Amino acid sequence: MNTVAIVGVGLIGGSFALALREAGFAGKIIGVSSPGAVRVAIEHRIIDEALPLPEAAALADLIYLARPIEGILSVLDELDAYVKPGALVTDAGSTKAAICARAAEKIHRARFVGGHPMAGKESRGAGEAEASLFRNRPYILTSDSPELEHLIASIGARIVKISAGEHDRLVALTSHLPQLISTALASSIRTEPEASRVAGPAAMDLTRLALSPYEIWRDIFATNADNIDSALGVFIAKLESLRSQLRSAQMEQEFNAASAAARRLRAKDVISPL
Amino acid sequence: MNTVAIVGVGLIGGSFALALREAGFAGKIIGVSSPGAVRVAIEHRIIDEALPLPEAAALADLIYLARPIEGILSVLDELDAYVKPGALVTDAGSTKAAICARAAEKIHRARFVGGHPMAGKESRGAGEAEASLFRNRPYILTSDSPELEHLIASIGARIVKISAGEHDRLVALTSHLPQLISTALASSIRTEPEASRVAGPAAMDLTRLALSPYEIWRDIFATNADNIDSALGVFIAKLESLRSQLRSAQMEQEFNAASAAARRLRAKDVISPL
Numbered sequence: 449m450n451t452v453a454i455v456g457v458g459l460i461g462g463s464f465a466l467a468l469r470e471a472g473f474a475g476k477i478i479g480v481s482s483p484g485a486v487r488v489a490i491e492h493r494i495i496d497e498a499l500p501l502p503e504a505a506a507l508a509d510l511i512y513l514a515r516p517i518e519g520i521l522s523v524l525d526e527l528d529a530y531v532k533p534g535a536l537v538t539d540a541g542s543t544k545a546a547i548c549a550r551a552a553e554k555i556h557r558a559r560f561v562g563g564h565p566m567a568g569k570e571s572r573g574a575g576e577a578e579a580s581l582f583r584n585r586p587y588i589l590t591s592d593s594p595e596l597e598h599l600i601a602s603i604g605a606r607i608v609k610i611s612a613g614e615h616d617r618l619v620a621l622t623s624h625l626p627q628l629i630s631t632a633l634a635s636s637i638r639t640e641p642e643a644s645r646v647a648g649p650a651a652m653d654l655t656r657l658a659l660s661p662y663e664i665w666r667d668i669f670a671t672n673a674d675n676i677d678s679a680l681g682v683f684i685a686k687l688e689s690l691r692s693q694l695r696s697a698q699m700e701q702e703f704n705a706a707s708a709a710a711r712r713l714r715a716k717d718v719i720s721p722l
Numbered sequence: 723m724n725t726v727a728i729v730g731v732g733l734i735g736g737s738f739a740l741a742l743r744e745a746g747f748a749g750k751i752i753g754v755s756s757p758g759a760v761r762v763a764i765e766h767r768i769i770d771e772a773l774p775l776p777e778a779a780a781l782a783d784l785i786y787l788a789r790p791i792e793g794i795l796s797v798l799d800e801l802d803a804y805v806k807p808g809a810l811v812t813d814a815g816s817t818k819a820a821i822c823a824r825a826a827e828k829i830h831r832a833r834f835v836g837g838h839p840m841a842g843k844e845s846r847g848a849g850e851a852e853a854s855l856f857r858n859r860p861y862i863l864t865s866d867s868p869e870l871e872h873l874i875a876s877i878g879a880r881i882v883k884i885s886a887g888e889h890d891r892l893v894a895l896t897s898h899l900p901q902l903i904s905t906a907l908a909s910s911i912r913t914e915p916e917a918s919r920v921a922g923p924a925a926m927d928l929t930r931l932a933l934s935p936y937e938i939w940r941d942i943f944a945t946n947a948d949n950i951d952s953a954l955g956v957f958i959a960k961l962e963s964l965r966s967q968l969r970s971a972q973m974e975q976e977f978n979a980a981s982a983a984a985r986r987l988r989a990k991d992v993i994s995p996l
Contacts, residue, residue: 566922
């Protein structure tokens with residue numbers, strides 16, 4: 449692999465480029481991005497040069513799509529005509545079913561593997577990129593690709609292979625539901641102007657996600673609404689059940705079970721039956 | 723003020739003692755606690771000596787009640803007989819109405835001021851105590867007391883004066899609701915054994931509170947269930963409203979309003995109309 453094209457050089461695309469370098473990749477990294485993002489990425493030595501998509505795709509052995517979901521979908525619509533035959537194309541989109549379906553429909557001359565690094569931070573842009581962003585984080589791949597798996601392992605991420613549909617169902621619960629919870633909590637606290645005077649660490653922790661910009665969420669809701677609706681249903685039913693037990697001794701078992709589940713999420717080595 | 727008695731030398735009581743020392747308090751600090759807690763507190767030079775409640779109360783100019791709520795209520799039942807007349811008694815209990823009512827009923831020879839430092843961390847016990855735990859955190863006081871206000875200001879906390887009933891109503895939203903949300907989210911994720919494989923920072927952030935032990939929550943639910951029920955009602959209605967808007971452009975306004983509320987919670991100087 450001699451040349452990598454990063455399409456969308458923001459926090460994720462930029463961090464992937466830095467992580468590749470740190471893992472010893474000595475080839476060329478080309479950025480395809482807006483003039484502003486390209487300037488930042490070159491200043492921070494994240495990419496070697498910037499090119500328009502057709503030229504970059506023609507040179508690249510690996511094309512890494514790190515735009516928001518709608519941006520990835522529209523690149524997939526035109527990419528096949530430009531790619532070097534047999535090149536590897538992957539993405540970092542937050543939902544997978546819509547993207548993998550579009551790739552299956554449109555990409556014929558290259559190999560596509562859906563991807564999703566479960567990493568991020570509050571600040572955005574290539575200026576915030578970090579080589580260590582993916583380290584010890586789950587990195588979902590939707591199909592087999594020894595070449596890509598080797599690369600992802602080399603940047604320190606934990607590869608999780610799972611179908612696109614299963615991915616979308618699970619992240620509805622672990623990522624999209626938390627976002628909506630945080631937004632709803634911040635909105636609820638907003639109804640009490642005095643609440644900010646007594647807000648402690650719990651309110652701070654749980655409203656942090658509410659600071660996320662809507663623009664990345666629009667596409668997630670558009671491509672995963674059914675799964676998110678189901679996850680909200682499960683969560684609201686659980687919350688109503690806790691509500692009915694506020695004065696009941698049963699609550700202790702609920703707390704213990706939830707605490708065990710929260711600890712399990714934090715276990716370093718998750719054993720999977722898959 | 724020459725002598726302070728800390729009743730319940732755990733994370734909060736221990737941190738209060740360390741904060742007093744750091745603020746220049748040169749008098750004696752007596753601990754009233756279990757043998758295990760006393761041993762840790764003496765090892766860490768948090769208290770000067772340990773005494774049973776009657777002896778400690780007889781010597782103390784300030785009595786700081788830092789047990790769980792039920793423990794505070796039971797100390798208030800017997801404390802009046804032991805206190806030095808005119809001593810100041812305050813507490814750090816997580817709800818205020820039940821405690822202030824009990825104090826009004828039982829404490830006649832000393833002055834009682836309800837208190838609640840909005841600070842804490844996941845780990846517990848005097849061994850985890852920190853002099854800086856209250857710094858820049860809200861510290862609620864339920865009535866006027868120039869002497870106590872001076873002390874609380876000296877340890878770097880932000881004094882918030884508010885009635886016991888108003889406190890309980892507001893913390894139901896900012897503290898008790900977040901706990902139940904986190905517990906319900908961890909329980910919801912538990913229904914999907916595969917979810918832990920894809921859990922990223924959002925799931926980690928929002929399930930952290932679910933690790934809290936039930937024992938401190940039993941008393942909170944017992945003494946604030948009505949306010950918590952109301953807060954749950956507001957939150958669930960907001961979440962159902964977001965659920966109905968997953969595919970609507972209206973969602974952008976919801977995100978912007980919630981994001982503004984979350985930023986307001988983080989504003990350094992909260993202007994209050996009170």
